[in-house]
Amino acid sequence: MRWPRQLTSLLFVLALLAGPPIVLLSVVGAPIQGWPTAAQAREWVQNPLTEQSLTAALTIAAWLVWLLLAYTVTIRVLTRLSATVSWLRRMPLPTPWQATAGGIAGAAVFGVSSHAITAPPPPPTQPVAAGTLDDAGNLTPPDDDVLADAGISVTGGWLPRDVAEQVSAAAALVWLRRRRSYRPRPPGRPSREDTDLAPLPPTVAAVQAALADPTPPPSEPGAALTDSSPLDRPTIGAAFPRAGVGLTGPGAQDAARGLLVTSLLAGRHHPAVSVIVTRPVLAGLLGPTAETLGRRLPGLAVIDNVGQAAGFFSGNHPGRGLGGRDQAHRNTQEGTDAPGPTLIVDAASATDNAETLVSLAIASAAVAVLGRWPAGQTWQVDPSGRTHHQDGSGSAGPRMCVLTQVTATDLLTVIAHPDPTPPEPRTSGPSRSPALAGRSPQWDAISQDHPVRSGNDKRRLQLRVLGEPTLLLDGHPVEIRRTAALQVLVFLAAHPDGADTRQLTEAIWPGLPRRSLTGRLYTTLSDLRAAIRSTAGVSIIEHSDDRYRLDPTGITVDLWHFRRVVRDATTTVAADATTWKAVIDACPADLAARRTWPWLDPIREATRRHVIDAHAALASASPDARQALAWLQAGIRIDPYNADLHTRAVTALITLGDHDAADVLRKGYTRRLAAAGIPPTDTDLTTATVMDQPAVPTR
Structure with missing residues (x-):
């Protein structure tokens, strides 16, 4: 609570304003007791440094210091009053109809029985940009790039709320389209360089963060993307x-x-x-x-x-x-x-x-x-x-x-058709984007220097980020009070080579000015370190040369273990079914499942693609058609929007002679895309062409 601190500050200021005059008046008296006579003036010229003249000079200096203090306080008070008056002038007043409705509602409230159950007040209707609420739920003073007039201010513009929601929905569809068009390939290194894993522009990330709901979205991606309130007209x-x-x-x-x-x-x-x-x-x-x-x-x-x-x-x-x-x-x-x-x-x-x-x-x-x-x-x-x-x-x-x-x-860019000439694959140098930094090949060196996990690992702290992010101490969850602190943990887990202050602030609070975020980041990290130290007695966040990283010797991370398994699978001379099954078993769920942090999408999709590649590899290598179909169906459960997996599964069903099941799968996939707002393409319709193929008898 801030009121005790504010009350203490007010009492201190009042003491500074009232204390010096009281002391001076009671000890020395009034600063001026009439004008000096001619005789006193001649005496002072002949002997200026007397005890009386020095006392008078010090008294006048003390009064001048007090006047300067009083002037400063007065200016600050007037500035605050002026800002408050300006805010009150901008605050919309109720119209006559609203006032009448409010009066009727008030009469109804006071007229109900005293035993009536009162419901909690609804949440504010105006959206709140990322970072404008502290972790206790208290509204903090707005920055320059914060919500206003039922809209969102970003660097370089202002968007009404409905337009921002359309931008966020379109951005989500971009990632669904990328998932749909991905074609599984032989599993490769953990640091993927897929060109379609590039993050969306910073402005889009700022809009997404400003609209982020503190409650997790539905588990089915399409359910969160249906146009429940589509923008059917221009803003005005x-x-x-x-x-x-x-x-x-x-x-x-x-x-x-x-x-x-x-x-x-x-x-x-x-x-x-x-x-x-x-x-x-x-x-x-x-x-x-x-x-x-x-x-x-x-x-x-x-x-x-x-x-x-x-x-x-x-x-x-x-x-x-x-x-x-x-x-x-x-x-x-x-x-x-x-x-x-x-x-x-x-x-x-x-x-x-x-x-x-x-x-x-x-x-x-x-x-x-x-x-x-x-x-x-x-x-x-x-x-x-x-x-x-x-x-x-x-x-x-x-x-x-x-x-x-x-x-x-x-x-x-979120509504434009993909560029027909995609850029060349990125080089292996360090990425300048926070969202791509986790794909840095420096991970291979880090995982070799510090084995991330083994069957007899005795480290007490475990960080699970595949699924619901959770920090565990001896198997028991550790409470992370701040949402931003949990996001820092997941971000550092996804970037084992560390991140500097700029990368952390741009990822966690996109769109807000950095001048107001450095202190917020330090507060978040301090609170996180204190929570871990008080619970486990250790510090797992290292800070060197303005880079923060998780200490791999003090904590185990399931994402690190997954990447290690992927690396081992791709470097094995002869990969077999056991190798690919290990990749699948190491990833039980999506990265930070049900979290909508904008920086997550590229890393989450890269992790998902490794698992899809493993399912496709097992299906291709399986000599049994039904077992291959089972692996394809398991891959579809991992990503129900991937067109290539559906095409292979429909083909496998037709090969097995189950045309009805193939038709059900094809129609269900089309409906799923339509529910998400994705019209079918020629690639999606390849599942329909295989319907005309004759069934191949199987043994």
């Missing part, structure tokens, strides 16, 4: 003017980028075009990446002039679906609610095609003009996204999503 929704809007002011470009990202996210589940933009405008919004990224964004139509936009509303544009009223009619018939497209143009194009744009806006398009728009409303946008009408009234409009060029590009 019904507030968007019927005849379009012009965007001016210092935040106009950032608001246009926000509108671009928002509309593409809203339309990613619909086949029709969701954003139409002229080529010069797209180049100004996205910069050097506009040409390449524009071709990879689904739902984006790039036009050379406004006249071409009409083709997307006439219903005869090839491959673009219907628009306008025809699209609305189709949506009504199919029971869907696809948003109309968003058209973004510059002021010059809008002036030359004013009538066309107005007609398109009436046909359900959201028209945004970068500049003044005489045919409709014009909003002035500030850098924070707040808008004001430029109709002379100066009234406030809705707050828009605003994104810088880099931030918008980061967010668009």
